Amino acid sequence: MTDGIWDLAKGEVRKDVGTHNFKAWIEPLRYGAVDGRVLQLVAPTDFLGTWVAQNFSDVILRRVTEAGCDVTRLVCDTALPATRAKATPDEAAPSERSRAESDLDRRFTFERFVVGKSNEMAHAAARRVASGAPVSFNPLFLHGRVGLGKTHLMQAIAWQLRESDPERRVLYLSAEQFMYRFVQALREKNTMDFKHLFRSVDVLLVDDVQFIAGKESTQEEFFHTFNALVNQGKQVVISADRSPSEISDLEERITSRLESGLVVDLHPADYELRLGVLQQRVESLGEHYKGFAVEEGVLEFLASRINTSIRALEGAVTRLAAYADLLKEPVSLAQAQDVLSDLLRASQKKLTIDDIMKTTCEHYNLRMSDMTSARRSRTVARPRQMAMYLAKKLTPRSYPEIGRMFGGRDHTTVLYAVRKIEELIAAEPQIAEDAELLTRKLDG
Numbered sequence: 059m060t061d062g063i064w065d066l067a068k069g070e071v072r073k074d075v076g077t078h079n080f081k082a083w084i085e086p087l088r089y090g091a092v093d094g095r096v097l098q099l100v101a102p103t104d105f106l107g108t109w110v111a112q113n114f115s116d117v118i119l120r121r122v123t124e125a126g127c128d129v130t131r132l133v134c135d136t137a138l139p140a141t142r143a144k145a146t147p148d149e150a151a152p153s154e155r156s157r158a159e160s161d162l163d164r165r166f167t168f169e170r171f172v173v174g175k176s177n178e179m180a181h182a183a184a185r186r187v188a189s190g191a192p193v194s195f196n197p198l199f200l201h202g203r204v205g206l207g208k209t210h211l212m213q214a215i216a217w218q219l220r221e222s223d224p225e226r227r228v229l230y231l232s233a234e235q236f237m238y239r240f241v242q243a244l245r246e247k248n249t250m251d252f253k254h255l256f257r258s259v260d261v262l263l264v265d266d267v268q269f270i271a272g273k274e275s276t277q278e279e280f281f282h283t284f285n286a287l288v289n290q291g292k293q294v295v296i297s298a299d300r301s302p303s304e305i306s307d308l309e310e311r312i313t314s315r316l317e318s319g320l321v322v323d324l325h326p327a328d329y330e331l332r333l334g335v336l337q338q339r340v341e342s343l344g345e346h347y348k349g350f351a352v353e354e355g356v357l358e359f360l361a362s363r364i365n366t367s368i369r370a371l372e373g374a375v376t377r378l379a380a381y382a383d384l385l386k387e388p389v390s391l392a393q394a395q396d397v398l399s400d401l402l403r404a405s406q407k408k409l410t411i412d413d414i415m416k417t418t419c420e421h422y423n424l425r426m427s428d429m430t431s432a433r434r435s436r437t438v439a440r441p442r443q444m445a446m447y448l449a450k451k452l453t454p455r456s457y458p459e460i461g462r463m464f465g466g467r468d469h470t471t472v473l474y475a476v477r478k479i480e481e482l483i484a485a486e487p488q489i490a491e492d493a494e495l496l497t498r499k500l501d502g
């Protein structure tokens with residue numbers, strides 16, 4: 059490719075993005091090089107480069123390809139990466155790596171997000187923000203343990219907002235990148251540019267905000283950026299691995315600011331959601347690995363056994379797909395257990411009898427002391443038997459051990475309780491439902 063092709067493509071990009079965007083973001087770019095199918099453009103500042111890569115990649119790549127140079131990825135840096143052709147991915151220049159990380163992931167869209175009970179609130183709030191309607195809660199704060207879909211939802215918001223209005227300035231970045239850029243601006247003594255650029259966005263999405271806890275000047279800058287945007291009625295979306303009040307080393311004023319909008323929790327995925335994600339992954343991997351299939355019961359088994367994170371579920375399916383590709387036949391349950399044995403072991407939940415007692419008490423509205431007391435009234439005795447039954451079913455504890463934990467009871471009492479509940483499950487729908495519900499709650 060030559061400068062000429064870039065000039066040609068630029069003219070078309072201008073039509074796509076409008077004069078305002080063109081002047082602000084595209085005009086300052088210089089043609090760098092084409093390396094394989096990677097187009098390298100040179101940006102005057104780091105921020106501008108990130109912005110272009112995040113907001114205009116698609117249109118630039120399309121127009122350059124139409125102009126005669128087939129490219130599939132855009133890198134926008136302040137300088138040309140040194141002879142990358144020979145570098146392995148691990149050796150690629152650091153700026154190259156951080157640029158790649160700053161791009162939105164194509165897979166993280168609403169279409170590919172499976173909704174279940176545990177994430178429906180977060181999904182609904184994200185959809186609301188992504189609709190682009192006037193802000194009703196600011197910020198939207200999403201939190202949850204690792205791998206439950208925070209980044210996916212944040213990026214889905216960014217994709218949709220950009221798609222519905224390419225003029226809208228939507229910036230997604232991790233808190234770490236925010237800090238990195240801020241420190242760089244300090245070093246290069248251009249904090250004014252930094253402030254101006256961050257404050258001119260329409261929507262700011264900052265992922266993993268717990269990262270800036272304890273980092274004083276970054277927190278300070280983040281706080282001012284945040285306030286400036288919220289005061290102008292610009293939408294802010296934040297994510298973290300815990301709720302604002304649980305992030306230690308975060309200044310009090312920031313915590314209360316973060317709590318001032320809508321705080322939504324992504325809960326660990328329940329069985330149905332896990333199964334839904336597995337089915338979706340098998341379907342989408344089937345497009346790459348022709349004929350990839352698993353035998354009946356395999357996904358149900360994995361959904362019941364892998365309950366750590368959705369990321370772990372995805373990893374499991376990817377591994378099965380690679381295996382099936384070698385095998386050229388549907389994966390059986392025994393093969394899946396074998397191929398994923400390490401994952402299955404790591405996911406085995408260490409459920410305690412205390413957990414079981416607690417959940418059972420919550421369900422029947424009893425006190426923990428009722429589990430170990432000598433009271434025999436039906437309202438207490440039946441739930442206690444249920445808890446014993448669950449303890450036997452869901453933990454490796456023996457009858458005598460369970461008896462000891464339930465207030466020093468004899469092992470025959472536990473044996474009787476287990477049999478009794480089994481009988482009742484077969485005879486009384488209400489008991490069967492209780493047992494099912496509690497098992498789900500405890501076993502993920």
Ligand SMILES: Nc1ncnc2c1ncn2[C@@H]1O[C@H](COP(=O)(O)OP(=O)(O)OP(=O)(O)O)[C@@H](O)[C@H]1O
Nearest residue numbers: 170171172173204205206207208209210335368369
């Ligand atoms: N509901 C869902 N439907 C489909 N895929 C999902 C869902 N939730 C999570 N995933 C997938 O699981 C993986 C992990 O999700 P994501 O990166 O969003 O997690 P996270 O909560 O941001 O975790 P971390 O804090 O580790 O960054 C991603 O590949 C994502 O696409």
